[in-house]
Amino acid sequence: MPASPAMLKIASVLVTKSIGLVTNHFKMAGTSRLVFARKLQKIAYLPALQVQNAIARQHLDDIKSKGTSSVKNILLFYEHYPVFTIGIRNKSVDSKERERLESLGAEFHYTNRGGLLTFHGPGQLVCYPVLNLARFKRSLRWYVASLEKTLVETCERFNVSVTTTCDTGVWVKDNKIAAIGESIIRASVTFHMKNLGILFDIDMSAPPLGI
Numbered sequence: 001m002p003a004s005p006a007m008l009k010i011a012s013v014l015v016t017k018s019i020g021l022v023t024n025h026f027k028m029a030g031t032s033r034l035v036f037a038r039k040l041q042k043i044a045y046l047p048a049l050q051v052q053n054a055i056a057r058q059h060l061d062d063i064k065s066k067g068t069s070s071v072k073n074i075l076l077f078y079e080h081y082p083v084f085t086i087g088i089r090n091k092s093v094d095s096k097e098r099e100r101l102e103s104l105g106a107e108f109h110y111t112n113r114g115g116l117l118t119f120h121g122p123g124q125l126v127c128y129p130v131l132n133l134a135r136f137k138r139s140l141r142w143y144v145a146s147l148e149k150t151l152v153e154t155c156e157r158f159n160v161s162v163t164t165t166c167d168t169g170v171w172v173k174d175n176k177i178a179a180i181g182e183s184i185i186r187a188s189v190t191f192h193m194k195n196l197g198i199l200f201d202i203d204m205s206a207p208p209l210g211i
Contacts, residue, residue, distance in 0.1 A: 033073070033135050040077040045085065045109055045120065048078050048128065055130045069132045076128040080120040082106035087113045087181055113181035118195075126195040144168060144180060151178040 055074060062069040084101045085108075086093055093101075102108050106119070120126055133143060151170045155162045155177065162170045162177060170178035179195055 035073045035075060035129075035131070037075045038077065040079065040125075042079045042081070042122075044081050045083040045107060048076065048080070048126075049109075049111075051076060052128050052130055059130070059132050063132075069134075071132070073131045073135065074129075076130065078126045078128070079122060079124065080126060082119070082121040084108045084117060084119050085111050085113075086117045087111055093117060111181075111183075113183045118179065118181070120195065124195055140182075144182065147180050147182075151180075 055071065058071045059069045062071050082104075083106050098108050106121070129147075133139075137143070148164050148168070148170060152162055152164065155170065155172075160172065160177070162172055164170055168180050169176050
């Protein structure tokens with residue numbers, strides 16, 4: 001299902017900022033650091049996760065067989081149907097709480113990302129970067145800081161004044177507008193999401209950006 005024109009416009013800016021950041025920081029002869037973007041669409045959480053896993057697996061298989069990966073670095077842009085996800089710190093949700101959340105009309109899934117309980121739904125732009133960090137910089141700190149910089153510049157493009165803090169994410173005063181939850185697997189292949197709450201107006205009784 002296609003996303004709204006407003007979401008497409010914001011995704012376009014985010015693509016420009018993301019690719020521009022990579023291009024400005026890294027220009028080394030003979031090394032491919034191109035980042036491609038996949039068209040924004042509305043999709044359920046599990047199919048989106050399957051796409052991420054498939055691309056990450058292609059990277060790993062390439063590295064295992066050839067010592068390097070020729071698979072494209074890619075940004076996947078989605079808008080999800082209502083879903084709750086929770087990261088590796090999943091002890092905060094027991095079976096009773098899971099049933100309560102699902103009774104609100106949303107799916108519930110455990111993930112291997114960082115972060116706490118998060119709600120994704122209509123009006124929220126989710127970007128899943130699937131990247132081989134070996135082509136850029138083998139530093140998780142640098143990577144997260146780069147994602148934050150990209151999100152800050154995207155918000156500023158729409159005249160939204162934001163800040164960063166010691167906590168991961170991007171904030172409008174005391175409200176989080178963008179969150180980052182990443183998974184780094186073998187050979188420095190990274191995937192999972194950065195999400196930007198844009199037109200979010202649905203109360204599903206959980207932090208929309210995993211605060």
